[in-house]
Amino acid sequence: MNFRITIRRITISIIVAIGASLTLTAQTQGIFSIVTCPAENTSNSMHISWGADTTITACNIEYTLVRDSQWKKSRTMEGTSHLCRVFDQVYSKKADGTDFYEDAIFIKYEAALEGLKPRREYQYRIISDRCTSDTYRFRTSGNNRWSACIISDFHVYPPLRNRLDNAMAMMDKVYEYDPGFEWVLHLGDIIAWGGSYSFWKEMYEEKYFKKYMWAGVNGNHDNMSRGYIKNTNEYFKEANFYPRNGYKGEEGVCYWFYWGDALFIMLNNESMKDDEGVRAAQEWVRDVVKNNPARYRVVCEHYQWFFGTSGKSSQYERWCGLFDELGIDLALAGNNHVYVRTGAICQGKVTDGSKGTVYIQTPSSDNERGVAIPDPLTENLDKIRFRWSEGEKTVGAIHLDVNKRRIKLTLLDRYGNILDIAEVKSKK
Structure with a gap:
């Protein structure tokens, strides 16, 4: 009896782990190159840059203080976007050494977060109509x-x-x-x-x-x-x-x-x-x-x-x-x-x-x-x-x-x- 229970628990754990892995893959698909950059005054503002597939029709940034672990006081904004073609068809190389031309037409997003508090640590994530990014962090000066x-x-x-x-x-x-x-x-x-x-x-x-x-x-x-x-x-x-x-x-x-x-x-x-x-x-x-x-x-x-x-x-x-x-x-x-x-x-x-x-x-x-x-x-x-x-x-x-x-x-x-x-x- 104990052996059967143990096997069942192991099976459930494997299923949960696989599900979590698939969820993570789904969350990050279509959103990429997320990076935090300075605004002029880093004590109360910050700039966020990211890219998204052209198939994504809506993309927002959600942000809050790190201590708001449940995101109950979070704020959401759209930012601005434009179609980026500057990298497309640039002659390049893959990790395995294969020559190729970059397939890089995407939506470039930029969000200027303002009204932040000095000396704080913030977290944010990018949310689209079909996926959500990992959570990112930054500090204000x-x-x-x-x-x-x-x-x-x-x-x-x-x-x-x-x-x-x-x-x-x-x-x-x-x-x-x-x-x-x-x-x-x-x-x-x-x-x-x-x-x-x-x-x-x-x-x-x-x-x-x-x-x-x-x-x-x-x-x-x-x-x-x-x-x-x-x-x-x-x-x-x-x-x-x-x-x-x-x-x-x-x-x-x-x-x-x-x-x-x-x-x-x-x-x-x-x-x-x-x-x-x-x-x-x-x-x-x-x-x-x-x-x-x-x-x-x-x-x-x-x-x-x-x-x-x-x-x-x-x-x-x-x-x-x-x-x-x-x-x-x-x-x-x-x-x-x-x-x-x-x-x-x-x-x-x-x-x-x-x-x-x-x-x-x-x-x-x-x-x-x-x-x-x-x-x-x-x-x-x-x-x-x-x-x-x-x-x-x-x-x-x-x-x-x-x-x-x-x-x-x-x-x-x-x-x-x-x-x-x-x-x-x-x-x-």
């Missing part, structure tokens, strides 16, 4: 002390799945170092070919996109299709929903936002290929800083400030004069796949930190595209304080910790070891 994870250059490429796995494992180490970090900042080249929408879809299924707001810059890889057949910032724009406060032609690609009392200004190097492009970007940055006071001013772009192999100046020469003029506290970049950190620099000289800009660029994080660094440096020895790389197989990320006295940046390796610490003093 407002804490006097806050932290974030900074990562870049992991070049998601499905035939080489380990790239994405290595980057997410690196984020696990940042989480172990600080389980309380509130959002993620990436500095570009998170996708190998930005025109391959299937790459974005795969990346957005990772757990860290379900738990955090992501802010980022457009890298050259994010801006390109396979073989550079087409280069456009539309790939980056349509895969996200960033504030539309950039200058002409760069709305939703170049943008600015506040997290707490820090102003983040996000640039697009792909629009700065000539002097005219640089001038347009710099005029915009000058205007943003003038009209948006903040304790900390942080400028982010993809291309490196210095070449990590030699120390030779790269984007630093273009921007140092304006950064001195505007009092930029921290300049962040990626691309070179070598971690480089300077002291605070003003008028070409390292200061005691009471004035000047600290320049930092992230290492790569995919364990594949790192760059070996010779020793010693040959240029800018007076400015560069620390470099790091593991060679071709490099994985690293930065933990950002901010309060009213200072910004602290801690470089971590794949094992969670602390390799470098930089502090940026508050000038206020």
Whole structure:
């Protein structure tokens, strides 16, 4: 008798498990690429981006505080939508290495959640006429002390799945170092070919996109299709929903936002290929800083400030004069796949930190595209304080910790070891 009861219970459990699996598949079918992006003021608003099949006729977002576990006080809104074709028929590659053309005509949805409360954790889900997404989360800003994870250059490429796995494992180490970090900042080249929408879809299924707001810059890889057949910032724009406060032609690609009392200004190097492009970007940055006071001013772009192999100046020469003029506290970049950190620099000289800009660029994080660094440096020895790389197989990320006295940046390796610490003093 007991044997029969046990068998029956096992059978029921299997049926329930299969049913739950089928339900989950049904819930996520037709809704994809869900990602939380910053609004201008992240203390009371947030942007949500997602895609849906063209067969779905209605799609809403439902959101509430995490503590409202039964969703009894939830709010629902439609957002805006348009038919997206920018990725369709782009030459691409499948995970098994097969060449193909992306089949990517879909409805792009954007929702601006407003009237949120500062220092809170929210949850949301996407509901359509035939399915419901998983539950996603984000936090709003407002804490006097806050932290974030900074990562870049992991070049998601499905035939080489380990790239994405290595980057997410690196984020696990940042989480172990600080389980309380509130959002993620990436500095570009998170996708190998930005025109391959299937790459974005795969990346957005990772757990860290379900738990955090992501802010980022457009890298050259994010801006390109396979073989550079087409280069456009539309790939980056349509895969996200960033504030539309950039200058002409760069709305939703170049943008600015506040997290707490820090102003983040996000640039697009792909629009700065000539002097005219640089001038347009710099005029915009000058205007943003003038009209948006903040304790900390942080400028982010993809291309490196210095070449990590030699120390030779790269984007630093273009921007140092304006950064001195505007009092930029921290300049962040990626691309070179070598971690480089300077002291605070003003008028070409390292200061005691009471004035000047600290320049930092992230290492790569995919364990594949790192760059070996010779020793010693040959240029800018007076400015560069620390470099790091593991060679071709490099994985690293930065933990950002901010309060009213200072910004602290801690470089971590794949094992969670602390390799470098930089502090940026508050000038206020």
